[in-house]
Amino acid sequence: MPLLTTKGLSRRFGGLRAVDGVDFALMPGEIRAIIGPNGAGKTTFVSLLSGRIRPSSGMIVFDGADITTMPAYKRVRLGVAYTFQITSVFANLTAYDNVALPVQRTLTDGRSKGQVRSGVMAALERTGLADRAGTPAGQLSYGHQRLLEVAMGLALRPRLLILDEPTQGLADSEIDNFVLLVREIAKHATVLLIEHNMPVVMQLADRITVFNSGKILAEGTPEQIRANAEVQDAYLGATHG
Amino acid sequence: MKDASPAKIYALHIGVIALLFALNFVLPDYHQGLFARIMALAVFAMGYNLLFGYVGLLSLGHAMFFSAGLYGAGLAVYQLGWGVPEAFVAGVACGALLALVIGLLALRTSGVAFMIVTMMFAQVFYLLILYFAAWTGGDQGLVIQQPSRIIAIGGASLDLTNPTVRYMSALALFSVVLLITLVLVRSRFGRVLVAIRENEERTKMLGYDTVANKLVAVVASGAICAASGAAYALLFGYIGSSFASVQYSILPLLWVLLGGAATILGPLIGTLFMYYVTDITSGFTSAYLLIVGVALILLVLFFPKGVLGSVRQRWLGWLP
Numbered sequence: 001m002p003l004l005t006t007k008g009l010s011r012r013f014g015g016l017r018a019v020d021g022v023d024f025a026l027m028p029g030e031i032r033a034i035i036g037p038n039g040a041g042k043t044t045f046v047s048l049l050s051g052r053i054r055p056s057s058g059m060i061v062f063d064g065a066d067i068t069t070m071p072a073y074k075r076v077r078l079g080v081a082y083t084f085q086i087t088s089v090f091a092n093l094t095a096y097d098n099v100a101l102p103v104q105r106t107l108t109d110g111r112s113k114g115q116v117r118s119g120v121m122a123a124l125e126r127t128g129l130a131d132r133a134g135t136p137a138g139q140l141s142y143g144h145q146r147l148l149e150v151a152m153g154l155a156l157r158p159r160l161l162i163l164d165e166p167t168q169g170l171a172d173s174e175i176d177n178f179v180l181l182v183r184e185i186a187k188h189a190t191v192l193l194i195e196h197n198m199p200v201v202m203q204l205a206d207r208i209t210v211f212n213s214g215k216i217l218a219e220g221t222p223e224q225i226r227a228n229a230e231v232q233d234a235y236l237g238a239t240h241g
Numbered sequence: 242m243k244d245a246s247p248a249k250i251y252a253l254h255i256g257v258i259a260l261l262f263a264l265n266f267v268l269p270d271y272h273q274g275l276f277a278r279i280m281a282l283a284v285f286a287m288g289y290n291l292l293f294g295y296v297g298l299l300s301l302g303h304a305m306f307f308s309a310g311l312y313g314a315g316l317a318v319y320q321l322g323w324g325v326p327e328a329f330v331a332g333v334a335c336g337a338l339l340a341l342v343i344g345l346l347a348l349r350t351s352g353v354a355f356m357i358v359t360m361m362f363a364q365v366f367y368l369l370i371l372y373f374a375a376w377t378g379g380d381q382g383l384v385i386q387q388p389s390r391i392i393a394i395g396g397a398s399l400d401l402t403n404p405t406v407r408y409m410s411a412l413a414l415f416s417v418v419l420l421i422t423l424v425l426v427r428s429r430f431g432r433v434l435v436a437i438r439e440n441e442e443r444t445k446m447l448g449y450d451t452v453a454n455k456l457v458a459v460v461a462s463g464a465i466c467a468a469s470g471a472a473y474a475l476l477f478g479y480i481g482s483s484f485a486s487v488q489y490s491i492l493p494l495l496w497v498l499l500g501g502a503a504t505i506l507g508p509l510i511g512t513l514f515m516y517y518v519t520d521i522t523s524g525f526t527s528a529y530l531l532i533v534g535v536a537l538i539l540l541v542l543f544f545p546k547g548v549l550g551s552v553r554q555r556w557l558g559w560l561p
Contacts, residue, residue, distance in 0.1 A: 071450075073446075073451070097435075102447050156448065
């Protein structure tokens with residue numbers, strides 16, 4: 001049974017159909033990448049899944065429950081975590097406090113046990129930020145802020161972790177670590193990531209969904225997508241010209 | 242390093258309370274009275290700071306919560322003949338209930354709209370006090386006589402008009418509220434409040450019902466401000482509509498900004514500073530407001546985050 005499905009999911013902004021009747025299914029435990037040209041509706045689509053914006057029509061089912069009209073904060077408690085495309089850590093709070101917020105949430109919900117401190121340090125260690133726990137997040141390098149964002153997502157104990165362009169702005173060396181980190185996360189959670197960096201997508205994704213003009217253009221394994229002529233026209237460029 | 246041992250933090254705040262206790266025996270009569278007033282009003286500032294400093298909600302209507310406590314307690318004594326402890330509880334309950342209702346309505350807005358909505362509700366409250374002058378005494382106010390301000394405990398009695406009893410009562414309330422706010426802002430709930438101030442949208446995406454958290458903060462803030470008002474009525478024996486006017490909504494904002502928003506001791510320092518600058522300068526000249534104004538400008542120039550806010554930024558990063 002899929003972890004998440006959408007049926008006819010749509011979102012209009014005025015006359016623009018940003019997401020247009022999308023039927024989508026995500027199996028538990030997979031790493032799914034969403035790719036597509038700018039303005040294809042990828043971020044709008046995952047924002048609908050996380051509850052940041054409401055759909056104009058259609059339906060979202062998570063783990064057998066209809067969550068179409070559920071507010072975002074309740075979806076988070078069910079296990080849908082979203083990390084932002086534009087880094088939005090709490091700049092004036094320390095890295096520790098940034099991660100303490102999601103950790104204490106899961107403690108309150110009874111989804112984890114123990115002390116706030118040990119939970120925070122575990123999440124910081126997994127992302128390699130433990131020695132910067134006391135630093136205000138705004139003073140971290142951009143790459144570290146991205147990692148902190150991931151640490152916050154992780155600390156929410158997600159069943160579905162949605163990563164919106166996680167490698168944007170990272171150095172090549174940081175990207176290698178990041179790929180390892182996502183594989184690690186995927187052992188316990190389903191991962192849905194929007195990504196422009198094709199080598200990262202090809203290394204990580206079990207399956208790829210290609211968006212274009214608010215619709216799903218194609219879906220398949222990395223090999224199938226690479227071989228798909230339509231996708232090459234729409235997105236990958238004139239590699240067959 | 243931002244981390245400080247809890248022992249150090251609690252030692253500092255208990256030290257301040259001990260200092261205020263000792264001052265009772267040192268201060269001349271006039272200053273003893275002034276300090277009692279300042280401590281009672283610093284509670285008002287602390288309640289305001291909880292919402293403004295920590296949650297980042299700027300209300301221009303907190304005079305209504307202060308005067309809900311003032312009238313809730315004052316009228317219970319004056320019109321209903323209640324005893325002092327029951328009247329105090331009634332005052333706090335009035336403020337908390339009013340804050341719940343106002344919070345439910347005003348939290349549908351944010352930013353400038355929140356300021357305007359809270360100010361409008363406070364004006365309604367002010368005008369209601371004038372309208373029901375038959376009970377409230379209107380702009381003349383009411384004086385609560387000494388016999389109504391005596392607490393009987395067993396065989397003994399506490400006379401709130403006695404300067405030392407009054408000082409110690411104000412100090413007791415101040416200490417309790419100081420420690421409550423200290424525990425509150427260092428708790429998980431306090432961390433969520435600060436997160437809402439910094440980035441509400443992000444806080445929602447970490448699974449927090451930000452509206453519910455803000456409502457709890459509004460009620461806590463309203464109840465603390467009402468406790469200040471109730472204490473003021475019972476300790477100083479006068480309730481009047483001027484305490485509900487817009488001036489009393491702006492004063493706590495000023496005290497908090499001066500002392501340092503989102504600092505635990507800032508409200509006390511701001512209240513103390515304003516009272517003494519006004520007191521000292523009015524002794525020299527009738528144009529004392531001019532000197533107060535100059536003092537405020539200098540303070541804002543050299544301490545843009547308030548006295549304690551700037552101290553924390555420059556020297557003592559661990560201050561809560």
